[in-house]
Amino acid sequence: MASSSSVDMDPDVARRLFEEGATLVLLGVPQGTEFGIDCMSWKVGPRFRGVKMIPPGLHFLNYCSVNPPSCGGEVGPKTGLFLSLKSRDILLANWNAKEEDLDFSASHNEEEVNRVRTNLKELDPYLGPYPYAVMRKWVSLTDRLSEKVANNLQPLCGRVRAYSDVIPETEFRHTKDRAEQPRNDTACQTMREGLDKLPKMKHREGTQLRFSVIPEKTYPSGATPAQITQCSLDFTYALETVLDQNHQQNPLDLLGELQFAFVCFLIGNVYEGFEHWKRLLSLLCRAEAAMQKRKDLYLGLIAVLYHQLGEIPPDFFVDIVSQNNFLTSTLQDFFQLASGPGMDGALRKRAEKFKAHLTKKFSWDFDPDLEECEPVVVDLPEGFTVD
Structure with a gap:
């Protein structure tokens, strides 16, 4: 595991980070395993024993087992887990060769943890430093994601897996x-x-991600035809249902769920995360009444999307999203609603800046095609009249 992130770091800063940062001690991880924390990953070398100088907060540990070259060197599917670490925490894990997974049960052995803490300086040469060069990126992708929200969304088994069990x-x-x-x-x-x-x-019980359930129908039971039409154009009812059932105490936690889904896809290779991210985004971007009512939620949404879309290369959307032109059509609806009457001035200005940014970065055109909005002329059969 490379230690380039500590290059040019002030010795006093490095010493303080070593003393105050959290430490992951990971024993028995096979050489060649692909291992990552947050936005950086490496291939494990023969001396690897864990990671040091980890800043307090939420982190995403992820790894892939790799067959030895003699057996083809194939890389297995990725496994990940969200961890919330405090200053000076020490977390112990041993590699389970049969399950090809990390076993953290040793972290509950206080005597073992104290022994490692006492010998931490001797262990230091075998610990890779946390990649501070990409810390800003990680924080920007998870600043709305709390430990509580991550724990509620993570599978009960504690593992986020790239494959469905x-x-x-x-x-x-x-x-x-x-x-x-x-x-x-x-x-x-x-x-x-x-x-x-x-x-x-x-x-398999306990292995599925526990995302908020998005209602299949965007309108309430017993709705009149007029209400069904309104709720099919304005997704506020469906959005408010999701907030009431999952994030009633803090509606802004929905942005944390959006970030959780995105991290699961971007770093954890979980396609289900991408699908949920798309559904949440569609719900948020087409809820006009909610946009007028919940200014803070939508100002936060723009900030979240700004950082998320900054981490994906432009050709990604050509390969995946543009199959149904999902992102451009969804954001086109959002920008059109955000510029409408009754919208908060600060939200309108922020949306205009974000639209200009995306247009410049990706060369996307969010202006509606006026020809598609023109009325359609229908030729009636002979003898038919319209009163």
Whole structure:
């Protein structure tokens, strides 16, 4: 693990960080393992024993097991976990070769922790320094994400995994159970037919991310046709439902959830995080009444998006988002609403600056196509009239 982040650091600053920062002692991590904390990752060398000088706060530890070169050197899927560390904390973990995961149970052994603390200076040459060069980036991506929100969203098993840990909905313990399932010995005529023959799967209990549930219907039960139309144009009802059910005490925690989802995708390689990020963003950007009511939430949203979009290369959107032109169409709606009547002046100005920034950075055009807004002329069949 490289230690370039400590180059040119003042010795007194380095000493204070060593004494006051938190320490992760990670024993037995195989050489070649891809290991990262926050926005930086490395390949583990033979002397690696952990990370020192970690600033207090929330961090995202992540790692991938790697087969030795003799076995092909394939890299496994990424595993991550959010950790909240305090000044002078020492966290111990041992590598579990069978599970290819870190076991933190040693951190609960006070005697073992005290022994490591006593010998910390002897362990120092084997500890890589926290990458302070990218600390500003990490803080900008998680400044709205509290320890409480991260703990509520992280799977109960404590691991954020790049792959879905799924099991069959039915166990099929008996031959009779298996015999009653659709057979796969005949050719399928359609993709749907093939999917229907596969066993129904579900997440293994405790492994799924616990994101807020976004209502499938954007309108309340028993809504009139006029209300359904209104709620389909203005997503405020659906947004307020999410806030009431998940972030009632602090609505701004929804921005923390947006950041959690983005970090899971950007660093943890969790595609589910990207999908939830898109759904939350669509909800926020199309809630006109909420935009008028919750100025602080939307000023915060612009700041969050500014830093998130700054971390993704422009061609990323060409490859993924622009399949349905998701981001540009969503932000186009947001900018149009933010410039409308009844909006706070500070929010309107901030949105205009953000729009100009994105237009310059990505060459995106957020101005609506006027031709698409023109009325459509329909030729009626002979004999039909419109009163």
